[in-house]
Amino acid sequence: MTARAITDRTLGAWVIKCNPHKSDLAPMVQAGRAHEHWCVADNYRTRLMAPGHPVLFWVSSHPRRGIWGAGRLTGTPVPGPQWKVSTNIALFDEPILASDIRSVASLSNLEVFRSPQQSNPSWLDASAWASIRPMLPLE
Numbered sequence: 001m002t003a004r005a006i007t008d009r010t011l012g013a014w015v016i017k018c019n020p021h022k023s024d025l026a027p028m029v030q031a032g033r034a035h036e037h038w039c040v041a042d043n044y045r046t047r048l049m050a051p052g053h054p055v056l057f058w059v060s061s062h063p064r065r066g067i068w069g070a071g072r073l074t075g076t077p078v079p080g081p082q083w084k085v086s087t088n089i090a091l092f093d094e095p096i097l098a099s100d101i102r103s104v105a106s107l108s109n110l111e112v113f114r115s116p117q118q119s120n121p122s123w124l125d126a127s128a129w130a131s132i133r134p135m136l137p138l139e
Contacts, residue, residue: 012129015122034089
């Protein structure tokens with residue numbers, strides 16, 4: 001049996017990715033909040049998600065690609081034809097650009113860079129989360 005990379009001990013934060021070609025960013029930017037519910041894959045990662053876990057909002061396929069917001073999971077994933085998880089994610093006034101994140105040596109190999117097409121949820125290990133937290137606007 002292969003060991004799982006993500007455990008309660010290794011998890012730093014979840015990453016919910018949003019492709020603006022599939023989800024309209026304008027209403028979220030106007031509201032200052034990401035949608036409350038996001039589709040997630042039916043896999044072991046999703047089953048690890050729990051209320052209170054930190055979550056980052058990553059916008060892909062955009063000239064200002066990067067972390068646009070942060071918050072917490074507010075529920076456990078709900079199974080169905082398309083699994084969904086509830087979140088409370090406030091958007092930043094300015095995103096933290098992928099180029100700025102990648103310039104930090106310890107963050108240059110994040111999963112969102114290695115596997116940008118991977119389904120939600122993506123994740124950061126505890127070490128990467130510790131490096132990114134100081135980059136986030138004060139809450």
